Amino acid sequence: MAAGSARYVRYILVAFFILAVFYFVSNSTDVTTPLRTHLPGVNKPADGGGNNGGGSSEASEPKPPASNDVKAKINYDPAQFPMAMTPNDPGWNDLAGIRDGPRMNATFVTLARNSDVWEIAKSIRQVEDRFNRRYNYDWVFLNDKPFDDNFKRVTTSLVSGKTHYGLIPEEHWSFPEWIDQDKAAKVRQDMKEAKIIYGDSISYRHMCRFESGFFFRQELMLNYEYYWRVEPSVELYCDVHYDPFRVMAENNKKYSFTISLYEYYETIPTLWDSVKKFMKNHPEHIAADNSMGFLSDDGGETYNKCHFWSNFEIGNLNWLRSKAYTDFFNSLDRDGGFFYERWGDAPVHSIAAGLMLPKDEIHFFNDIAYYHVPFTHCPTGEKLRTELKCHCDPGENFDWAGYSCTSKYFEINNLEKPEGWDTEGKD
Numbered sequence: 001m002a003a004g005s006a007r008y009v010r011y012i013l014v015a016f017f018i019l020a021v022f023y024f025v026s027n028s029t030d031v032t033t034p035l036r037t038h039l040p041g042v043n044k045p046a047d048g049g050g051n052n053g054g055g056s057s058e059a060s061e062p063k064p065p066a067s068n069d070v071k072a073k074i075n076y077d078p079a080q081f082p083m084a085m086t087p088n089d090p091g092w093n094d095l096a097g098i099r100d101g102p103r104m105n106a107t108f109v110t111l112a113r114n115s116d117v118w119e120i121a122k123s124i125r126q127v128e129d130r131f132n133r134r135y136n137y138d139w140v141f142l143n144d145k146p147f148d149d150n151f152k153r154v155t156t157s158l159v160s161g162k163t164h165y166g167l168i169p170e171e172h173w174s175f176p177e178w179i180d181q182d183k184a185a186k187v188r189q190d191m192k193e194a195k196i197i198y199g200d201s202i203s204y205r206h207m208c209r210f211e212s213g214f215f216f217r218q219e220l221m222l223n224y225e226y227y228w229r230v231e232p233s234v235e236l237y238c239d240v241h242y243d244p245f246r247v248m249a250e251n252n253k254k255y256s257f258t259i260s261l262y263e264y265y266e267t268i269p270t271l272w273d274s275v276k277k278f279m280k281n282h283p284e285h286i287a288a289d290n291s292m293g294f295l296s297d298d299g300g301e302t303y304n305k306c307h308f309w310s311n312f313e314i315g316n317l318n319w320l321r322s323k324a325y326t327d328f329f330n331s332l333d334r335d336g337g338f339f340y341e342r343w344g345d346a347p348v349h350s351i352a353a354g355l356m357l358p359k360d361e362i363h364f365f366n367d368i369a370y371y372h373v374p375f376t377h378c379p380t381g382e383k384l385r386t387e388l389k390c391h392c393d394p395g396e397n398f399d400w401a402g403y404s405c406t407s408k409y410f411e412i413n414n415l416e417k418p419e420g421w422d423t424e425g426k427d
């Protein structure tokens with residue numbers, strides 16, 4: 001009995017201590033950074049020019065354009081075209097007909113095979129129903145083989161904007177000459193035996209390398225500044241009331257995500273070594289206020305494997321076409337890990353964004369509910385889900401689960417987790 005009550009006293013003391021620490025930590029972040037549950041500055045007129053791209057106050061030595069020099073061009077006054085961001089804003093429920101107001105220089109983009117036609121048809125239908133029927137953005141389809149008439153007919157019938165079909169040039173979908181074919185073949189055999197998913201696939205590697213370094217340089221993509229990547233068999237579970245491309249442009253966002261998680265280590269054992277080499281050779285490309293804390297738990301010594309899941313992305317193509325990103329991709333490509341390992345485009349894009357963009361140029365689209373097998377992003381908060389007419393099961397939400405990195409993203413950005421994060425969703 002006495003031992004029992006001593007234990008209770010100890011529990012109470014420990015609990016008090018934890019609460020005190022928590023109070024201290026949450027208060028100190030409150031003071032330094034205003035917590036934001038929604039987009040900062042959406043209603044304030046965006047800077048129309050490209051004048052303050054650099055942002056930081058470094059010495060004015062001429063140097064290659066840094067990633068953040070690529071500033072979105074906005075040639076309208078956002079205040080003239082108010083965009084409802086929350087249910088309290090006028091026009092929120094205006095989901096009928098074609099939206100008036102500006103359109104961004106943007107397109108959807110899909111890499112697919114002819115055999116993916118019915119799976120991409122499903123994805124397109126949801127994107128159109130939930131968003132694009134009111135905006136009519138274009139859609140670019142890319143393939144390493146020519147698209148057949150059936151693929152073109154079905155997809156064109158479903159997309160409300162213009163459709164374009166591109167054939168990927170051979171040099172963007174093949175082994176670079178510096179790759180040792182025997183070494184690459186041996187790796188595929190080993191990975192097959194180790195039962196690593198897609199471990200023995202050549203086409204999967206071409207796909208990952210293409211998405212890492214070439215999709216944004218395809219001739220058709222040069223016509224646009226923003227892209228939204230859509231894969232076959234994905235789902236959009238909630239209405240998208242506002243134009244995410246406008247959110248990107250007006251807030252100078254370069255990269256965005258809905259789901260983040262830890263990468264499968266066997267596919268990227270030397271990726272971080274390659275990244276460190278790049279950082280050493282190109283310190284000029286590393287952003288001062290970067291997201292290293294999202295990628296590494298020891299200040300950059302090792303990679304914690306966190307990445308944004310790139311099968312959903314809304315991003316700025318000019319950033320991917322910048323010298324910073326190109327230098328990054330070329331450096332990694334030379335090291336050969338797309339073939340000697342099985343580097344995915346998700347960690348490649350994520351590490352690039354995390355190191356070369358200022359933190360506040362990466363955006364989490366909580367409002368865009370998304371599924372790609374096997375993970376779901378279903379927005380936290382019942383009120384929000386009702387307002388967005390979501391059809392996802394909140395119990396499936398992956399955001400706050402142990403294998404998600406989204407908590408880490410919230411922490412390094414001093415964001416407050418939405419109410420319900422600890423009661424809804426997956427553990």
Ligand SMILES: Nc1nc2c(ncn2[C@@H]2O[C@H](COP(=O)(O)OP(=O)(O)OP(=O)(O)O)[C@@H](O)[C@H]2O)c(=O)[nH]1
Pocket residue numbers: 110111112113116142143144145203204207230231232311373
């Ligand atoms: N044209 C073409 N597209 C491909 C090829 N392999 C994959 N893709 C596309 O590249 C994207 C990613 O491929 P997925 O097979 O979905 O890879 P994943 O998302 O890692 O794995 P899943 O769980 O199978 O979806 C999808 O849009 C595919 O349609 C290919 O050999 N040729």
Ligand SMILES: *[C@@H]1O[C@H](CO)[C@@H](O)[C@H](O)[C@H]1NC(C)=O
Pocket residue numbers: 105222223224225318
């Ligand atoms: C759209 O962006 C591309 C790439 O930056 C540019 O070349 C093109 O002129 C832009 N189009 C319009 C209509 O602004």
Ligand SMILES: [Mg+2]
Pocket residue numbers: 231232311372
């Ligand atoms: Mg996929």
